[in-house]
Amino acid sequence: MTKEIEIRIEDGVQVIRFLRADKKNAFTGPMYSAMSEAIDASEKNDAIACHVFIGSGGVFSAGNDINDFLRRAQTTATSDGKGIPAPSLDFIRRLPKVTKPMIAAVDGLAIGIGTTLLLHCDLVYATPAASLRTPFLDLGLIQEAGSSITAQTRMGYPRAFEMICLGEPFSAERALQAGIINAVVPADQLEATAMKAAKRLAAKPRQALMTSRRLLRQNHEAISGMIDQEAKAYQTLMTSPEAREAFTAFLEKRPPDFAKARRGG
Ligand code: COA
Secondary structure, three states: OOOOEEEEEEOOEEEEEEOOHHHOOOEOHHHHHHHHHHHHHHHOOOOOOEEEEEOEOOEOEOOEOHHHHHHHHOOOOOOOOOOOOOHHHHHHHHHHHOOOOEEEEEOOEEEOHHHHOHHHOOEEEEOOOOEEEOOOHHHOOOOOOOHHHHHHHHHOHHHHHHHHOOOOOEEHHHHHHHOOOOEEOOHHHHHHHHHHHHHHHHOOOHHHHHHHHHHHOOOHHHHHHHHHHHHHHHHHHHOOHHHHHHHHHHHOOOOOOHHHHHOOO
């Protein structure tokens, strides 16, 4: 089990904390696997009523680790089009199927899966420093985690397009107006606010809570289908010269040269 994910259970709440602040809490394979294991265990554990996702070091998450992207880009796409089995996709596939409420506490950057994870959460609290970004297209990729559906369900098509295709950062205030976070709270009250809401949920009649949530989340099958469609396109794009250039440029700390990459340079 990686030390970069801390799992704590408190009063019926499973707290999943990202502890890789030196890399802005970018998610690696072992981190995704640890989160998947925690979710699977909680589904079988009646003592757990809900989950809280929280970052550390003033960052929620800088998204998927770009070193992992580059490693996958250097591997040929599989012929079934579903892509290489990856802990990230295994984790993402679980999200629409989780039966217990998910809450996120967001301070600082929430990039890529750091934002699309929020679109699966039932409650999201953020600090004034929160910034939600999905720079998929700038990496030569497309949106994931079913956000083709969840983004527009939560904030409507124009804002979903702006976030996903333009890659526009959403401040905490903008995300609040757009309806993708519930409240903006001071940094020193963030965790307490999320935990208070989580414990309120944990104290409710469990069967009624689970039934209510299930009825509110009618489109989970459509989201699961979309995750597979997105994964297929993602996998094709992942091996494109432009995506490889974007990953390499980030790691070499230089701007990407997409025109050169297209020419095969
Ligand atoms: N994958 C791998 N490493 C990452 C990372 C990621 N997604 N995000 C940040 N890091 C690493 C940096 O490489 C750097 O490592 P180093 O100290 O060994 O050089 C460290 O985290 C700190 O990041 P740095 O870029 O120096 O901090 P910053 O404050 O200048 O910028 C970000 C922070 C998050 C804006 C910037 O790192 C970034 O754009 N990251 C990529 C985000 C992204 O595109 N994610 C994928 C979405 S699909």
